Amino acid sequence: MDTWSDEAAGRWLERVLTGPSADEAALLLVEGPAGTGKTRLATRLADGAAARSVRSVIVSFSSSGATVVCRPRPTTADRSAGSAPRQPPGPADLPGALAPLLERGERFLLVAEDVHRADLPALELLRGLLDRPPDRLAAVVTYRPEELREPGLALGRGAHFPASLAVLRLRLGPLDAQRVRELVEEGLGPSRCPSDLVTRVQERSGGVPQVVADLVRLLRESGDGRERFSVRDLEAAGVPPRLAELALGRTAALTERARHVAWAAAVLDEPVEADELSAVAGPDGGEGTQGLVEAVRAGVLREDAEGRYGFFVPLAATAVYGQVPGPVRREMHRRAATALGRRHPVPWVPLARHRRHGGQTKAWLRAVERAALQCAADGEHQAAIDILERALSRPTVPPDARARLAPLLAHSAVLGLRSDQTVTVLRQILDEQSLPAAVRGQIRLDLGLLLCNQAVAGMQGWLELQQAVEELEERPLMAARAMAALAMPLLSTVPLERNLYWLERAEKAGADSGDEEAGTAVAANRAGTLMYIGDPAAWQVLEQLPRETEDAACRQHVARGLCNAADGALWLGQLGPARGLLAEGVELAARSGAAYVEQGARGTSLLLDWAEGDWSELTGRARAFVAEADTMPGQGVDGRTVLGLMAISRGEWQQATAWLAGDGSRETDGSAVPHVAAASGALIRMALVRDDVETAVAEASMAWDRIRDKGVWVWAAELAPWAVDATLRAGRRDTAQGMIDEFEAGLDGRQAPASSAALNWCHALLAEADGDPRTAAERYRRAALEYAGMPRPYATVLATEGAARCQLASGTDAAAVVAELTSCVEQLTELGAVWDAARLRAELRAHQPSDEQRPRGRPSYGDRLSPREQEVADLAATGLTNREIAATLHLSPRTVEQHVSRARRKLESQSRQNLSRTRAQRPE
Structure with missing residues (x-):
């Protein structure tokens, strides 16, 4: 089959109208099923003729007759208006419309649309014209091949294309x-x-x-x-109404036997061989292939490249299915189940659907079980979840079947992407006391993992896992998995000592079992636990994970262990190793069908991009990630954290608050402690900028208690500097000293570059508050060097800013410091940190030449914004109030108000939020 693009059709028009063959007659046959764009293409060709000052006649055939539109040669005024004038639609007087053009002997274009609807006299006229075509005729004929009177013959029987007529066929097909x-x-x-x-x-x-x-x-x-x-x-x-009308209209026009074939195709809802289609249609479908042939010729069904038959558009089957009488539909589903049961291998998913709609309940539940096992084995856990949820949500499913199906749902839910309905169904099943304890324990294990990971219900999940350990006494391998999950510090707010207690028990249970999967699951969780707390032994455990295992379940555990370790390394500040672990884990997860692990890795990747300063298109990707994880808040927290931190750097404080605190994620029952700490640090920073020390101290105290209760001090890296700063500004110097000492003690023996840098930052803040700018500058420099080595460019700039501020306070080489701050502004601008860049520019202005050294007079900017007005406009557009802008730029609120007013007047903007957008639309 030839496939021509619109460009190819345009080249054909250029060639036949103005090329070397312009004096020859030419015909373009445009063939395509309904909806493939024939009318659009014909219109473009007619417009192309008008652009070349060529007259055209367009005849459109419909079920009610034909409409003729003449487009005369456009005048100069017409061409300047952009198109040729259209003559109002007239009657089907094609000979009258063509006669003047034929008499003049000039080049013209004839477009005949939808000739499959043309009556016999019209076809005779077209055949006669093309039998002896004028030399300067260019004709375009469009049609639906499935609706032709004579299959394959666009103009019916008797059409003759002489040698003088150049004929080409363009077949329009589906989009890729x-x-x-x-x-x-x-x-x-x-x-x-x-x-x-x-x-x-x-x-x-x-x-x-x-x-x-x-x-x-x-x-x-x-x-x-x-x-x-x-x-x-x-x-x-x-189904779109246009498609439904077309499908139902074509089906209604069939004879009864062909209609039964169409109904059978709708019930099957997939391309099938002719013998299966006939078997499902049953005796009412007629003998042999007669009904099928009629359905194909009527355009209801089509044959694919593999000789199978299905609807002309797959979705059309849904429209027709709704019109199949209930008793007929039920019987056809039963015949479909019988037909599919003979295939090798058996397609259990569609077979289960046919048995359900055929009313074969026991056989349906057996098929559901086989289908779920097949999907899980193929790594298609979400498909397994969907089919199992539908089955288990029906209260009529007997207890023995629920006991078989529920563990399959729970297991696939942990590896796939969560559904709220899954949690509901599993809880309902666990409430049924008829299930054996071991079965409840198996289900509860996966429910606990689901709540901890996907649902961000850490303490709920923790309690379920603890109960699962008790119920799984007869299944020590599963009990070991539950213990290993209880060892993960990220999943709950229980003290770290409790996690380590369960880790010890899990390791003993795994070793005693001698089972490969149990041992791998425990090792993967041990690697993740040690990495999250900054224990140097994590790297040795990671090296020993069986990456080359052939067991699919073990590969899933290894993938999970690698990705968890990557996430832990991220929070430690070991960004390069985190990238490597993440790449390994994602590759294994993809091979083993662990969709949840892959999704979690995407979140870790977003946080890595934030830390490393790769902010290009990061906001869009993070928004898409959060939206995609709308039923999995545990996944979305990575994206929300990134969006909140990005918003702060740009001065979009309302958005930052919404992302970091607006959804209540910080008040969950213990999940994502490092995320919560990072969010608290950011909220403290915003409160300090607003000079709301009371709110900043309250947030700092609550966040610090949370870290202390958990006991994982490496997670305070994003919190500590801002919490200490707030405490010092409140005049609580001794409390701040105690916080720093506690933080430093908690880092003893840990490998955590980010925490080490944060600790230096805290010491710098204390020295600065004590009036020792030289020591403070030195500590800030150490922090900046550590951040730069990770690398974390944004944090590096903030630490460098602190060092510069202290050096200026101590009177050290002001010119060099100003140059350094200027470089920081450039880096922040390149990152897109609008608010931070504006804040530093304000600091720099305090060290610019005095008024006596500047040229006299104020420069005139006319209708253009002055640099200060532009700066204020940018910040106003982010949503900052005049008072917040004033604090950022060291101006009075009144001055800011004046700048905003002038900017709105110059940019003709009615809204503060439109200032930057308006500026972008105006020429420089």
């Missing part, structure tokens, strides 16, 4: 995956379109452009305000 993605993202927005949604749109639409456009429109109209669409949203949107 990339083009479908472009259309969906164009209609919904890139950040709202996860990959699985785009893939599903392509599958269900068959790549037909009009169907893709209609699906996008349905999603857009049903999802106002939604940050991200899902496959479930697509399924809920239903």
